[in-house]
Structures are given as C-alpha cells and as structure tokens.
Amino acid sequence: MEAKFQTFLILLGVLAGTALVARRTEIAPAILLLLVGIVLAFVPGMPSLELPPELVLLVVLPPLIYSASVAMSWREFKANLRPIILLSVGCVIFTAFMVAAATHYLIGLPWDIGFLLGAIVAPPDVVAPLAIARKLGMPRRILVVLEGEGLANDATALILYRFALAAITTGLFSLPKATGTFLVIVAGEIAFGMAVGWLSLRARRRARDPQVEITLSLITPYLAYWIPEHFGGSGVIATVACGLYMSWNGPLLISAATRLQGIFFWDLIIYLIEGLLFLLTGFQMRSLFERSKSFPLHDILTATVLVAVIVIVARFLWVFPGTYLPRWISRGMREKDPLPSWRAVFVVAFTGVRGAVSLAAALALPLTLPSGDAFPYRDLILFVAFGVIFVTLVGLGLGLPAVVRWLGLAQDGRNEHIAEHEQEIAARREALNAALKSLDDITDDRELSDEVVKLLRSRHEIRFNQLPDALDPDRHDASATGTALTRELIASERKFIHTLLRDGKITDETRRRIERDLDLEEASLSNREYRRIPL
Missing domain, CATH: 1.20.1530.20 (Na+/H+ antiporter like fold)
Known part of the structure; x- marks a missing residue:
C-alpha cells in the first residue's frame, strides 16, 4: 500500500x-x-x-x-x-x-x-x-x-x-x-x-x-x-x-x-x-x-x-x-x-x-x-x-x-472576442441599471433611511464606473493600470493584517474573514480584467 x-x-x-x-x-x-x-x-x-x-x-x-x-x-x-x-x-x-x-x-x-x-x-x-x-x-x-x-x-x-x-x-x-x-x-x-x-x-x-x-x-x-x-x-x-x-x-x-x-x-x-x-x-x-x-x-x-x-x-x-x-x-x-x-x-x-x-x-x-x-x-x-x-x-x-x-482563423476569433467583450460590457451596464431601478422601486415601497439608500446607490455607481466604455487601447491601459494598483493596495492590506495578527491585536478567525473578503475582491479583479486583444 x-x-x-x-x-x-x-x-x-x-x-x-x-x-x-x-x-x-x-x-x-x-x-x-x-x-x-x-x-x-x-x-x-x-x-x-x-x-x-x-x-x-x-x-x-x-x-x-x-x-x-x-x-x-x-x-x-x-x-x-x-x-x-x-x-x-x-x-x-x-x-x-x-x-x-x-x-x-x-x-x-x-x-x-x-x-x-x-x-x-x-x-x-x-x-x-x-x-x-x-x-x-x-x-x-x-x-x-x-x-x-x-x-x-x-x-x-x-x-x-x-x-x-x-x-x-x-x-x-x-x-x-x-x-x-x-x-x-x-x-x-x-x-x-x-x-x-x-x-x-x-x-x-x-x-x-x-x-x-x-x-x-x-x-x-x-x-x-x-x-x-x-x-x-x-x-x-x-x-x-x-x-x-x-x-x-x-x-x-x-x-x-x-x-x-x-x-x-x-x-x-x-x-x-x-x-x-x-x-x-x-x-x-x-x-x-x-x-x-x-x-x-x-x-x-x-x-x-x-x-x-x-x-x-x-x-x-x-x-x-x-x-x-x-x-x-x-x-x-x-x-x-x-x-x-x-x-x-x-x-x-x-x-x-x-x-x-x-x-x-x-x-x-x-x-x-x-x-x-x-x-x-x-x-x-x-x-x-x-x-x-x-x-x-x-x-x-x-x-x-x-x-x-x-x-488565419485566429484573427476571426479575435474579432469575435472583441464583439463578445463589448456585449459583456453592455450586459453588465444594463444589469446595473436594472438593479438601480429595483432600488428605486424598493425605496418607494419601503421606509428606508437616506443613509441606507445612499450606501446602496454608491455601491452600484462604483461598479458602474469601473466598466470601460469600450475596448479601445487607451481605455484598456487605464483599466490595466488601475487593476495593477488595486492589487498592490490589496497586498498592502494583507501585510498589515498579518502584522496585526503577529502583534496579537486580532485573532486568526478575524484574519481569515478579512482575507476571504480580500480574496474575493482580487478574484473579482481577475474576472473583470479585459485583456488587450491584438488586432
């Protein structure tokens, strides 16, 4: 055995x-x-x-x-x-x-x-x-x-x-x-x-x-x-x-x-x-x-x-x-x-x-x-x-x-890939608009505080602004730079959380919960990342 x-x-x-x-x-x-x-x-x-x-x-x-x-x-x-x-x-x-x-x-x-x-x-x-x-x-x-x-x-x-x-x-x-x-x-x-x-x-x-x-x-x-x-x-x-x-x-x-x-x-x-x-x-x-x-x-x-x-x-x-x-x-x-x-x-x-x-x-x-x-x-x-x-x-x-x-099929695939990503951007934008409309309907039907509504609306606006307008090279460069910097900031958070753990200021369970949020955010970055497609 x-x-x-x-x-x-x-x-x-x-x-x-x-x-x-x-x-x-x-x-x-x-x-x-x-x-x-x-x-x-x-x-x-x-x-x-x-x-x-x-x-x-x-x-x-x-x-x-x-x-x-x-x-x-x-x-x-x-x-x-x-x-x-x-x-x-x-x-x-x-x-x-x-x-x-x-x-x-x-x-x-x-x-x-x-x-x-x-x-x-x-x-x-x-x-x-x-x-x-x-x-x-x-x-x-x-x-x-x-x-x-x-x-x-x-x-x-x-x-x-x-x-x-x-x-x-x-x-x-x-x-x-x-x-x-x-x-x-x-x-x-x-x-x-x-x-x-x-x-x-x-x-x-x-x-x-x-x-x-x-x-x-x-x-x-x-x-x-x-x-x-x-x-x-x-x-x-x-x-x-x-x-x-x-x-x-x-x-x-x-x-x-x-x-x-x-x-x-x-x-x-x-x-x-x-x-x-x-x-x-x-x-x-x-x-x-x-x-x-x-x-x-x-x-x-x-x-x-x-x-x-x-x-x-x-x-x-x-x-x-x-x-x-x-x-x-x-x-x-x-x-x-x-x-x-x-x-x-x-x-x-x-x-x-x-x-x-x-x-x-x-x-x-x-x-x-x-x-x-x-x-x-x-x-x-x-x-x-x-x-x-x-x-x-x-x-x-x-x-x-x-x-x-x-x-020459790779070029056909790249053109198709560009169109698919543009459809994805449009779908994400429409889905966020539908969510904001649902928020308006919920606000009308329920008694929600202005602070809660503002918080939810802000979340959707941030996600909306992260979407590129199109897959043009300039926009891609800006998006890629922002993604790379966000990863650096997440890495800084990880190091600081680890320092807090070593100093005994937080427990391992707390560290795991924070790390999970950071992991999900980093995974979300990878999922939203739009690669430059050679033309």
Whole structure:
C-alpha cells in the first residue's frame, strides 16, 4: 500500500511538472503527458501500471462528461445540434464502416472484427484539441461544435462497440433491430438524464449547505451514467442530458457560496482526472511492447498506419460533404445558416484526435469467447488502438496550431472576442441599471433611511464606473493600470493584517474573514480584467 501511494505521489508530481512545461512550451498538456507516460513506463524500477478499463468507463468518464455538459451552453448546443449530430453520430458510424472495409479488404480481418475495431477508434477525444483551440482564440462556433461532438460521440461509439461485441460472441446481428435499439436507448437516456438533473437540483436546493451540495453534484453524474449503463445503454447520453439540464436550470437555484466552492472543486477534479488519464495511457506502452513480441512488427505497423490514415481521411470525407451538401440542396437551410468558410470546416475535420476512451474500450475486450476460445485478434486491436491514439494525438495535436495560423482563423476569433467583450460590457451596464431601478422601486415601497439608500446607490455607481466604455487601447491601459494598483493596495492590506495578527491585536478567525473578503475582491479583479486583444 505504501509503495502504491508513493507511486501516486510521483504521478501527481509529474502531472504538476508537465503542466508547467506545457505552459512554457505552449504544447497541449495531454500530448506531453502521453509522451512522459511512455518514457516513464520504461524507466528501470518503475512499476508497471495497468489502466483498468472499468476505471475509465465507469469511474472517470461520468464526471468528465458531466462537467463538460454543465459548462456547455444549452442555447449554443441547440443552435448547433445539426452539425453536432452529424459528427457525433454520422461521422462515428461512417468511420467505423470505413475502418471495417479497409481492414477487411487490405489486411484480411473479418468484417465483425473490423467493425469492432472501427467502433473503438471512431470517437475523437476533444480534451487536447479544445485546449489548443481555446488558447489560439478560435471562433466560438468551432469550439461549440467540437465540444458538443465530444460530449455525444462516445455514446455512439460505445453502443456500436456493444453491438459488434455481441455479434462476435453470439454470432447474431440484425441491422433493423440494432437501429431500433439505438433509438430507444437515445430517447430513454435523454428522459432519464433530465429526470436525474431535476432530482439533483431539488435535493441540492433543500440541502442549502455548500459541502452537501457539492457532494450531491459529485454523485449526480454517476447516478445518470451507471443506471442506463447497467441496463445495456451507454450512460453517456443520459449524463450529457443531465449536465445540459443543470446548465440551463441551475444558475437561479444554486447558491453563490456553492457555486464559488464548486467551481474550484470541479476544476481541480477534472484537472487531476484528465492529467492522470493521459499519463496512464502512456504507461500502457510498456505492457503493449511486451505483448508485441509475439506479433510480427511489420503486421502491427501496417495495421496501425492503415487504421490511422483511414480515421483521419474518413473524417475529411464526412465533414466537407456533410457541411455543404445539405445547404446546396436546401435553399431554406442555406438562408437560415449560410455556407461556412472552408477554413472553419477544414479545422473541424483536422481535429480528429483519439483519446483514452478508445484504449479503455480495447482493454475491456474479453480474453475468451463463450466457447472458451481466445478472443480473435484481441492483442492486435490493442496495438492498433494505442497506435492510433499516439499518431493522432501527437501528430494532429502538434500540427493544429500551425494549421490554425495558416488558415488565419485566429484573427476571426479575435474579432469575435472583441464583439463578445463589448456585449459583456453592455450586459453588465444594463444589469446595473436594472438593479438601480429595483432600488428605486424598493425605496418607494419601503421606509428606508437616506443613509441606507445612499450606501446602496454608491455601491452600484462604483461598479458602474469601473466598466470601460469600450475596448479601445487607451481605455484598456487605464483599466490595466488601475487593476495593477488595486492589487498592490490589496497586498498592502494583507501585510498589515498579518502584522496585526503577529502583534496579537486580532485573532486568526478575524484574519481569515478579512482575507476571504480580500480574496474575493482580487478574484473579482481577475474576472473583470479585459485583456488587450491584438488586432
């Protein structure tokens, strides 16, 4: 137990160190963690760390999906539902069939094995590309489409995976029956996920305690995921529906204290889960290397390169026709949603990075068939899944910044960012005006002293005056200078409070309360800070 805990501490240290290196090199942490995991796996004396598939599919996946769903805007998800479905359902199925056909005709795999392999490597992982895309300031709609695809594509792939696995183990498969089952699973999980979200919000509202509410928020994704998964569904769709329901209905029902503490809690949880997941994925290279000795190296490389090329090409073959053909055919769709730039379509097609879910699905394959025979091609599927993850994550992930710069999408993102910040300034101003109007109404209805009214009005006027008129450079410089000076003044307050504590003039409890106010004020400065946007 002590050795395992020491290994865990080493992994945490590696995770923190890699994050610092990633920040300086501007490489996505997921890419570095995968590479570091591969290197550490072969360090003498380092214990072999297996990645249990149940850990990924039952323990890790629910909070990742739920957190991303809560962060997703339901309005933006709904507005982009057509491209999200085309990618998360259509592209996954198309890719699985392409892999099955290519591996059957070019390297002789049976159709059912090829389709199983296709279902495993079909769903892209969005952690690394989204981190890169956000850092590069890409247009908002691209981010929404990629994030929405990442929420739902695992569900499609896992359902296909179960159909293919059942066909191999039982020898029975019916396309009409499978299609009907798929639709029933989708409809049932959406309803169940929304019900779990409704129940969670009511329970958290009654709790009225941040610690209890955060605990309930941690239970919620597992409740939404495990029950459908237990009855033969994917669990992913229910978790996505639950998260989107919480995102839309939660803001007015969750207290400020719970929200502030919950943001920190979930940010830390997701940071640790994602980091350790990619690190442990790299560690699997050691066991795969040992198994590869029983396979001809040429066969492994041929299958890996073939499948990697197919999954990349298949995405391009699907994304471009899926984007333009409906608009060329339907005039109404063309008027409602004009043709997007080929540059935006290209970058969506380029971000076909595979992740740990593909490896977990491959690791979850049974060792034997019900007949007692060894599961056919199991080790080859493992090698190919890991190889596709490595090729797409490292190759496409490292190439994405260059592609974005070549396409000039960063400038589009900056222009969009400027417009978004101007809308934010206007929204803040209108909200303050609405609050002042409410103050006038309250003053008319209640007997309030002039001193109280003056104090409340002064608070809102101070906040109103802190808003910049626009995002022009001169105003930005003045705002930045004022923010920097405010931070210096807060630091002076902290030092003085610490001096009072050392001199015994205040208690530790008093110091903590004052520090909390200063922390909130400093956090508010960071939240209101408007960065200069290069033009």
